[in-house]
Each structure stands twice: as C-alpha cells, then as structure tokens.
Amino acid sequence: MDVGSQMLIGGKSFSEVDWQSVRVSALEGAISGAIATATVGASLAVTAGREGLKLTGKQIAKQAGKTMLVHGTSGMAINATSQAVVKGEVNASEVILSGAVDSVTGGIGRVLPHTGLGKAVKTFGDNIAEKAKGFTRGAFDNTRLVLGNGRGSVGKNAGGGTGDNVVYRALNQKDADRLSQGLGLEAKSPDGTWALDEHLVGGSGQASWANDPFISTTTDIDVAKGFNEAGSNLGIVEIDLNKVPSPTYKGYEIYPRVNGAEGLPYHYSIWQQETSVYQYIPYEAIKEIK
Amino acid sequence: MNDRLREITEEINLLTTDILVPARTSKSKNDEAFTKLYVLLDEVKHIVKGTDMINRELAGLLFFIYTSISAEAKHVDYTNPLFIEAGRLEDYVNKILWDSPFGR
Structure with missing residues (x-):
C-alpha cells in the first residue's frame, strides 16, 4: 500500500x-x-x-x-x-x-x-x-x-494493515449448490485457461463458465452486498484467507492504471476491492454465511 | 477474403444446422458438430491474428451462432453442456474479432 x-x-x-x-x-x-x-x-x-x-x-x-x-x-x-x-x-x-x-x-x-x-x-x-x-x-x-x-476491512486487507485476513463473496448458483453439499467453493472453470486480467474483465460474462479459473472475492462487504442484491441474491459468505491454500491476487497491484480497455483490470479490481482466489476455497475457510 | 477463410466460412455455415437445431429444440449439444466448429475456429484465430480486417460474412455468421447458442443457454442450468458451450463460443468470438489486450 x-x-x-x-x-x-x-x-x-x-x-x-x-x-x-x-x-x-x-x-x-x-x-x-x-x-x-x-x-x-x-x-x-x-x-x-x-x-x-x-x-x-x-x-x-x-x-x-x-x-x-x-x-x-x-x-x-x-x-x-x-x-x-x-x-x-x-x-x-x-x-x-x-x-x-x-x-x-x-x-x-x-x-x-x-x-x-x-x-x-x-x-x-x-x-x-x-x-x-x-x-x-x-x-x-x-x-x-x-x-x-x-x-473498514478494506484497509486491513489491502496490504497495509494487520487485521483479520477476511474477504467476502456473493454466492452464485454453483457456490450455493456446493455449500449445500458441504463442499468448498470452486471457480466456474477450475481448469480454465484465462489469465487474471481476463477474469477481472470477463468474470461476469458467459465465457467465464468455460474459461475462468479464478474466484472473485472482495475485502469490502458492501461490494459483496451490492453484487448479491443485483445478482442471484443467494447470500454472502465470509472467507478466512488464512485458511485458503490457493494463490490469491489483487489485480490493482498488478495491472497498470491506464485509460481505455487495457486499464479495465485495474479499474474493475480496485473499485470492487477484489481479491481473486485461484481455483478453490476450502469449506473450512468459510467462516460464516450471511 | 483469404481463400481459406472463405472455405472455413462455408464449412461453419454448413455446421449451423447440426449445432443450432438440437440446441433450440431440445437444449442439447451436438458434440461432434461443436468439435468440428472449434477446430475451424482455432484455425480462424490463427489466420486473423494481427490482421486489420475481418470479413463481414464470417463475423456475422459467428455472431449469429454465438447469440443463438447464448439465447438457448439462458434456458438451461449452469451444469448443462450448452451453457458451457455458450461461454466457450463467446471466448472464441472475442479472440477472433480483436487482438484483445487481455490474457497475453
């Protein structure tokens, strides 16, 4: 930070x-x-x-x-x-x-x-x-x-704080189905070939279901609430990243802050305060369901 | 248009019936037709990469197939193969229509 x-x-x-x-x-x-x-x-x-x-x-x-x-x-x-x-x-x-x-x-x-x-x-x-x-x-x-x-928690997880290593995610149908079976969260396409920037730009699109190996989470619970209300309204989970063995990434620390399409990975990720998790989030990492 | 692209366009056109009729009528995926389509699309990606222009007939045909499959995918569960194919097609079309700055 x-x-x-x-x-x-x-x-x-x-x-x-x-x-x-x-x-x-x-x-x-x-x-x-x-x-x-x-x-x-x-x-x-x-x-x-x-x-x-x-x-x-x-x-x-x-x-x-x-x-x-x-x-x-x-x-x-x-x-x-x-x-x-x-x-x-x-x-x-x-x-x-x-x-x-x-x-x-x-x-x-x-x-x-x-x-x-x-x-x-x-x-x-x-x-x-x-x-x-x-x-x-x-x-x-x-x-x-x-x-x-x-x-709030944004500061704790954006690289400069010492607080809980917690992120949030608005559930999609696949998430809800897996949780109901006692399973952790899985990317839409765990073996997909998309790079992180493709996920950040296209993660909401249809193509993500065939290509996206990343799971979007946010350090800002209000962002998660917004996505939940605008989307499937299946609820929000709180995730303890200390219990997630998969690599995590913050796009805004990686991609350039520039204008035009090339800058979208940065802009999307910072406004959403996204932490992108690769492939899987174990069930044990999910602290509570809101 | 590149002669090979012209041939590919016609081959894709001939596949549309095999791809779209099952998708529309039974929300099912014709595996063989999709496999053939993706082989052709991989070739298209290779041919058009770095070029300035793409033929409208090919672009329009790809857009038509994609939107048709995408429309059917809206009526199926995310676990349905058709749902996944819509996503796969979207990614192909995206990468054919421009040299995206993402994923390089």
Missing part, C-alpha cells in the same frame, strides 16, 4: 499525507479520488480523474450533474482551505467546479451506493453541508475518520 494511503487509513493527520505518493500507485487512485471529492469536491475529483480515473471521474461528474444534490455552500471555503493544505494538487482552473462540492460528493454516493467508499464520501458530503460556515482544519480529520471507517 502506498504511504499516503497508509497514513490515511492508519489515522495519521491530513498534513502528513504524501500526496505525491497518493498520485502514483494503485490503491491510492481510488483513495485520492475519494479524498479529493471529500475535501475539494469536483476540483480534485477532476484532478484524480486526470491522474488515472478519468472514466470514473466523468461518470461521477455526470451522475452528480444529473442528480444535482447540492446541499450547501461549502464549496469555495473548502476548496480554498484545501488548496492551502494540499498544495500543488489543485489546479486553479479547476476550482470553477468547487461550488458543486456537495453535488459531487452526493454523486459519489449515488454512483457507488453499494460501496463503503461511496457511503463514506456521501456521509462526509452531508456533514460538510452542515458545517460549511465553521469549516476548519478539523474537517480534514473528519475526512480521515470517515474514510477510515468507511473502508
């Missing part, structure tokens, strides 16, 4: 964040986008987008524009203060959007409603709307806390 991310999730003060580092590496892409949105709204969200989350940034802006969730007048004050703290990260020409900070923070919540990140950012946006006039540096601490709480 990047230094900046560790500082944020680890609870260090905002001024200690290494923003250069935040700009650079994998997980930081999402976090910097979230921080940007939570602190300076559209301005840094756009910056984060240009750094590698362009499509998401556009989608967020578009969604925010549609929903028009403008709660208050915090934009400019926050933006100015944030520029002082996050010096060098904010392009003055982008401040034009800062008045819509709550629109965008609301937009994040709308675009990613099922993720802890989306909820955390939206919550922060709501808080800011109420505290706009009295905005101080304390708000940045609030940001840190909200992000830390919102990401």
